[in-house]
Amino acid sequence: MLPKLKIALILFVIGAVSGAGIVGVNSFTEDIIEANRLREEHEAYFDIFGLDMPEEFDVDEEPQDVYCRREVKGYDADRETIGEIVFFCVADEDVYERAVAYDKDGNRLGQVFRVDDVNNHGEISTLVAFDGNFEILDVRIVHTTNTPNYVQRIEDDYLGDFAGQDIRDVDFYDGSTGATITYNSIRQAVNLTAANAEADRVLDAYRKVYPEADNYERAFDYTLGCIRYRDAVYDIEGNLLGHVYMAQYDDEGHDPIDLVVAVEDETFKDVVVAREDQASETLMDALDKYRDYTGEHVGDIDIAAYDDTVYDSSITHLLEQSFVRCVEDDEQRELREFFRWATRTGEVETIDNDYVESYQPYYDEDDELLGHVYIGEMDTSDLTDDYSGGLLRIKVSIDLDGLIHNAVIEEINESNFANDLLEEEIARYRGMEGPMEEEDVSDAFSSATYSGDALNTIIEAIYAHNGENIEEGE
Amino acid sequence: MAKPKKDPGLLAVFTKGIIKENPVFVALLGLCPALAVTSSLETGLGMGVLVVFVLTLSNIVVSLIRRLIPEEIMIPSYIIVIATFVTIVEMLTEAFAPALFDSLGIFIPLIVANCLIMSRAVAYASENNVGRSAIDGLGMAVGFGLALGLIGLTREFLATGAIAYGVFIPLPVEGAILGFDIAPLNMEVFVGPAGGFIVIGVWLAVFNAIGLYKSRKRKEAWDRWVEKKKREKAEKKKQKAMESAGGSA
Numbered sequence: 001m002l003p004k005l006k007i008a009l010i011l012f013v014i015g016a017v018s019g020a021g022i023v024g025v026n027s028f029t030e031d032i033i034e035a036n037r038l039r040e041e042h043e044a045y046f047d048i049f050g051l052d053m054p055e056e057f058d059v060d061e062e063p064q065d066v067y068c069r070r071e072v073k074g075y076d077a078d079r080e081t082i083g084e085i086v087f088f089c090v091a092d093e094d095v096y097e098r099a100v101a102y103d104k105d106g107n108r109l110g111q112v113f114r115v116d117d118v119n120n121h122g123e124i125s126t127l128v129a130f131d132g133n134f135e136i137l138d139v140r141i142v143h144t145t146n147t148p149n150y151v152q153r154i155e156d157d158y159l160g161d162f163a164g165q166d167i168r169d170v171d172f173y174d175g176s177t178g179a180t181i182t183y184n185s186i187r188q189a190v191n192l193t194a195a196n197a198e199a200d201r202v203l204d205a206y207r208k209v210y211p212e213a214d215n216y217e218r219a220f221d222y223t224l225g226c227i228r229y230r231d232a233v234y235d236i237e238g239n240l241l242g243h244v245y246m247a248q249y250d251d252e253g254h255d256p257i258d259l260v261v262a263v264e265d266e267t268f269k270d271v272v273v274a275r276e277d278q279a280s281e282t283l284m285d286a287l288d289k290y291r292d293y294t295g296e297h298v299g300d301i302d303i304a305a306y307d308d309t310v311y312d313s314s315i316t317h318l319l320e321q322s323f324v325r326c327v328e329d330d331e332q333r334e335l336r337e338f339f340r341w342a343t344r345t346g347e348v349e350t351i352d353n354d355y356v357e358s359y360q361p362y363y364d365e366d367d368e369l370l371g372h373v374y375i376g377e378m379d380t381s382d383l384t385d386d387y388s389g390g391l392l393r394i395k396v397s398i399d400l401d402g403l404i405h406n407a408v409i410e411e412i413n414e415s416n417f418a419n420d421l422l423e424e425e426i427a428r429y430r431g432m433e434g435p436m437e438e439e440d441v442s443d444a445f446s447s448a449t450y451s452g453d454a455l456n457t458i459i460e461a462i463y464a465h466n467g468e469n470i471e472e473g474e
Numbered sequence: 475m476a477k478p479k480k481d482p483g484l485l486a487v488f489t490k491g492i493i494k495e496n497p498v499f500v501a502l503l504g505l506c507p508a509l510a511v512t513s514s515l516e517t518g519l520g521m522g523v524l525v526v527f528v529l530t531l532s533n534i535v536v537s538l539i540r541r542l543i544p545e546e547i548m549i550p551s552y553i554i555v556i557a558t559f560v561t562i563v564e565m566l567t568e569a570f571a572p573a574l575f576d577s578l579g580i581f582i583p584l585i586v587a588n589c590l591i592m593s594r595a596v597a598y599a600s601e602n603n604v605g606r607s608a609i610d611g612l613g614m615a616v617g618f619g620l621a622l623g624l625i626g627l628t629r630e631f632l633a634t635g636a637i638a639y640g641v642f643i644p645l646p647v648e649g650a651i652l653g654f655d656i657a658p659l660n661m662e663v664f665v666g667p668a669g670g671f672i673v674i675g676v677w678l679a680v681f682n683a684i685g686l687y688k689s690r691k692r693k694e695a696w697d698r699w700v701e702k703k704k705r706e707k708a709e710k711k712k713q714k715a716m717e718s719a720g721g722s723a
Contacts, residue, residue: 014555
């Protein structure tokens with residue numbers, strides 16, 4: 001018994017002395033390590049935007065407002081300002097923070113999002129920077145405990161590919177990088193930045209309508225028409241301020257316009273431009289006129305009354321669509337997701353087909369047949385023994401000319417990553433006239449090949465059946 | 475009775491780790507970091523410097539506490555000692571050499587698993603006094619660092635045509651020699667693990683060849699000495715026989 005106690009005591013003493021040593025060194029170094037990290041990170045921000053490297057920084061220790069605003073100013077040796085980085089917190093908890101960079105004259109240079117991730121190889125902090133036109137300036141790893149050789153490979157061979165791309169439509173490297181886990185963290189950082197780059201731009205726009213807006217959540221995603229989505233806007237205490245419609249006009253031959261249309265209880269509140277880079281003087285003047293309608297019920301507004309500027313047709317179209325959307329009930333909303341002017345549906349017909357379950361005719365207010373909405377499904381694990389996927393169920397609307405109006409996924413059993421890819425893939429069918437040729441099926445789809453094959457197989461089967469429907473109709 | 479073996483001097487203890495018992499090229503210890511962090515001279519030497527601290531200090535502490543530690547808990551106790559120094563070195567590196575910390579990353583905490591350090595603690599420090607243990611640790615770590623530096627130098631030069639990113643020891647070969655573009659000659663395979671294996675293999679072969687050459691030379695000298703002794707003995711015997719024959723005549 002005594003020897004065992006002696007052994008335990010010795011181990012305890014060694015452990016205690018060891019722990020005390022580590023605690024002592026940690027308390028001595030932790031502030032220095034934190035200061036190093038901060039300085040390295042601040043220098044990275046200045047470097048990304050091509051600013052001179054500051055000799056010293058002036059850093060806000062505490063956030064200045066409810067948006068966690070924190071400023072970092074960089075000075076040269078003569079204490080002249082080189083530039084300024086303003087940090088904000090982001091509603092999305094997966095994003096560590098957002099920063100806006102300014103030069104010494106206060107000109108806005110762009111934004112940087114920092115995304116922290118913990119992957120199987122350790123921690124990784126990534127900066128994603130883009131300018132006012134959403135063009136990526138740099139993607140950079142500022143801190144990581146991932147395997148250095150892999151990080152080096154990613155930095156040398158892959159990060160440079162992001163520069164110059166549009167943050168909202170990034171073409172990732174689709175293949176083996178030799179450092180897949182690290183690259184996936186970079187991919188996630190870029191995707192989160194893309195989602196929040198728009199989000200913060202949108203929140204900035206929402207604040208023009210609701211100055212106290214602090215957060216918002218998606219109330220409905222429209223997949224058809226020029227109204228992209230409806231958001232509910234909240235103040236910092238979580239009180240609902242109202243709803244806004246994000247309206248986008250991007251037809252060929254016109255300047256694209258993104259508008260935020262605010263409507264409360266079917267009463268028009270305001271319309272503002274969503275993107276600063278579109279905010280030309282002509283457009284702002286054009287929008288001003290529509291504010292005369294503020295406070296009026298949407299049913300009483302003669303939206304086409306104005307037709308003075310080049311923007312008017314686009315603006316009136318977007319407002320009209322927003323007003324239609326804001327008075328529709330859930331059933332109408334569901335109908336219009338497949339045919340924009342549908343007012344009623346016919347009987348559901350079931351089909352004896354491996355991949356097509358049923359179809360339903362849709363009619364407009366004059367009782368004219370607009371087309372059919374098909375439901376198709378396939379078990380992706382039937383494609384091969386090597387893949388244990390699951391059910392893929394889709395809903396597709398096809399008009400009488402064979403044009404696909406909309407195609408949405410109803411049910412899927414895939415990884416989140418494959419889900420995202422499949423959402424992108426199915427969106428490509430909207431506006432197409434028929435299934436894709438084999439060579440047109442996206443080659444960026446290799447990570448969810450079986451689901452992609454299944455999708456095209458179902459749409460081919462639906463088309464085959466739709467041809468029979470049209471012939472019968474004729 | 476066998477004559478007791480004489481302890482080598484401190485200089486011999488220090489130098490044996492550098493060439494004669496080099497941990498990487500002769501004892502084949504610590505090959506994991508020797509492969510992983512030697513894509514450049516800078517990182518190789520950086521790891522060497524960190525190992526100098528850890529190995530020397532852990533040898534000192536192990537030597538100090540060796541009589542207090544029962545044999546049953548010798549290994550876990552030494553691991554705690556080594557891990558403590560590795561953690562301390564990691565924190566100090568992150569605080570005072572952040573660039574080195576970034577370039578070595580996960581391989582700093584992995585020094586704990588470097589078999590060179592544990593082997594010196596068990597084989598030497600636990601049986602020798604503090605002074606000799608410290609010198610042994612220092613010599614072995616310097617030998618380890620130099621080996622890593624040599625591997626890093628070779629790999630970086632073959633892969634990029636430069637050494638230490640042209641920063642510490644700038645050479646005129648970074649990109650061009652006498653106006654000839656050498657970029658097509660760079661062999662990037664040497665930055666990767668395959669290149670690491672090849673370079674270590676080649677250096678092992680070189681050290682092995684030198685060792686074999688020396689041992690052959692030693693054997694030849696020994697054979698010559700034995701031959702000479704035999705001849706002398708035969709001469710003496712012959713002379714003695716002649717003397718005794720002359721005497722009897």
